[in-house]
Amino acid sequence: MAPHASINTQDIADKARRDLLQLLEGVRGKKNLVIEKALAGPVGLFVKFSTLQEYGVDRVFFLENDNVDSSQRNVIFLSRAEKAKQAQSIAGQIKRLRRTGSTDHEFSVFWVPRRTLVCDQILEEAGVLGEVNALEFPVYFVPLEKDVLSLELDDSFSDLYLRKDPASMFLAARALMLLQQSHGLFPRILGKGDNAKRLADLLTRMRSEQDVTSSADSSAGSIPSRLGLTPSMAIDSLIIIDREIDLPTVLLTQLTYEGLIDEVFTVQNNQAEVDSSIVGAPPSQNTSSSSKDASQPSKTSALKRKIQLDSSDKLYAQLRDTNFAIVGGLLSKVARRLQADYESRHKANQTTSELRDFVAKLPGYQAEQASLKVHTSLAEEIMKHTRSDLFSRVLEVQQNLAAGSDPSIMHDNIEELIARDCPLTAVLRLLCLESCIANGLRPKDLDIFKRSILHAYGHQHLLTFAALEKIGLLTARTTSAAGYLLPTAGSGGGAAGGGPRVTNYNAVRKTLKLIVDEVNESDPNDIAYVFSGYAPLSVRLVQAVIQKTALAQSSSATRGLAATAPPASAAGTASQGWTGFESALASIRGATVDETQVGSSKDAMRARSVLAGGGGAGQEKTTVVFFLGGVTFAEIAALRFVAAREEGRRRIVVATTGIVAGDRVVGAAIEKRGFGAS
């Protein structure tokens, strides 16, 4: 194994598929598969159902439906092991099958990503542990894209911040550890936020555990680790961003194409479910029809159609990260080019060879045309949203709050939105945004808003408020947890007393230039284009590490300047880390992490550097940016924008516990039950 090859996400997918198929082979004969719903999507990212069938899977059931039948003798459960609920449900179903089943079943459980003591205990108490063949299926990261790795833990945000359950942090540490095992230690671990600190500590701890296992027995030792790990040649650093330090970015409405698709339709596992009346029916209709009849309500309007959204679709790869404002223009450009291509072939001298060429390219055209049609309809539908009165009202409030104008001016607006029965998530996002940016609401204002929300949406939302306050999204100004961080206080971040403080946006807005007024959306010169003028703090922090000069100059940066000025930091490795931005960091919530990892044994390190020779030094290195608690599509777009600027010197790989958006963040707190008779 080449120890320091740069990170290739395809390898991760391949390994996951191999592991799963190997496990399936281990169970002889045909089998029924019972899969946890939340796992089905991620598994679908690396293995197709047809492949599963080749490996003897007859039918697939969802664990939550509790409807697996006795059609096959072998029953396999595939479930995450961190939650007791799943284990209980599995135990229940095994008992049910044993009672009602006609055949003598053989049960297997593939625990993802590991078998836990707790799950064993639950199965034991149910009296079924003995007849279950328990195996581990170690998937951690699943690749969503070449540059995006995700744990796809849907509730990691509420687990971490509402329930304070660090299970997903532990899994994240494991996942990053696996990366280190195959690619070498992260030479430098940078991070911001209390949980980022904890994660970094876990990584250090696991490393020392690793040192012991490598020479004693090896329970975790599928990877040959005779030698201690040494710093990687292919990776230059890991940057951990705790979601908690920058909540406003999640609360704002994303304005990139992909971001808006997520806001309007919700993207899960690279797929979005869209009403087929919008995008046309799934069967291969005549592709020559214009996009107009797609928007006409068809007979099958009730049906939902799944749309694959990833960069294998060239058109989407081009559109996804752009600001929505220019998507229309891009679409019509592509449409015109397609049209021209199509017709030029007709006019061409009709020799047989030219015709053959044309016919060979035809499937490509048809695919492109189909994709164009889908995205035109999607864009039209999103346009309907963005043109609505409520949408522009919400956006107006957001922009004002982000820009730092006095929040109380916006209160009438918010009151009106509530009275007009605007969706609760949108209203809560605005209030939380104000609370996060302005360090809590005045107690009097907060009570007024709470009252009108209870009146408009129901008194069950008393529970919603309690949850929001626990997460720290919506607080009263007097609460001690909402104290501003003074730039002078606590140079060591969390070291300063007074409990957790929140990010001081008034200070950071200036020092990190979060507001960029003159941003150009069609040819962006700054990451602020993803929110039409607001630069996500999280990505600014990443820039503070890898694009120091560009960031320092960005006030004067015109379009040409930023593009042509190569960051001086690339030349000098000496000024790595947070250097130069310490004061900005001090006014951001939580601890600051900056650790350097060196090899445990000098000999191995020397040997390796000899092996690598001089050639390794110049190659482009990978920076892993890990978002603990989720990342938004807008932030991914912004990071891709940064990566494009760094091309040749650096690759950026985004890793995260899951993809989040404001609705899901606020939704984690919302009480779903009402006072009506159920």
Place this chain on the structure above:
Amino acid sequence: LKGKRGISFGEIARAAYDEGRGRLATELLNYEPQAGKQVPLLLNMEEDSIALDKAIESGDTDLVFHVLLHLKKKLPLASLFRTINSRPMAVALVESSAMDQDWELLKDLYYQDDRRLDGSNLLLAEALAQTETTPKIEKLRMAAKLLQDSRENAFQVKAIDEEQRLLRMQDAFDKDLADQHNRFAGLSVNETMFRLIKMGSAKRAQRVVSEFKVPEKTYWWVRLRALVAKRDWH
């Protein structure tokens, strides 16, 4: 020996413990970096709180749960609560798992810690789970009672009180304007007004306005929407 790679202090400690030298074993275990190996041994040695601390240190939630389940079986609840009390991660895990399966435990926990708001919210959630209005109101009353004598929860108490009045009012509307498919019970204040106006019962809507002191602006928006909806209907 310290500082050498590849020495398992866990095994040495186990040997020491088997020899009956518990203190030494505990001491030795401090050098064992793998929590997975420390914890079960510590539990064996009945060093419960040390085991819990080590499990928490490891960050491995599975280990923490393992210790917690062990303790829960062994200790009376009160002393279990005392043990976890000073350890926020343990409390969080107990809360989070009890939320899924054991509400009574949660109530006890909140009661012992004097976390009234949390306890009251629990009752609130139970009220939501009730299907009939009367037990709903009863649960709400209990939720309010828990909070009664503290000033900081005045808002909460008032809101719970409001919901009780609203439920009673809606019950009355349901009797007067019997409609099996569209019951009032469970609607929010604004939704109640909306439906009343749409049904043409402006007088009753006015009663809601005065009962809950709905601001004029809100009322006008609701009325506007309701009237628009009504016209569309015809």
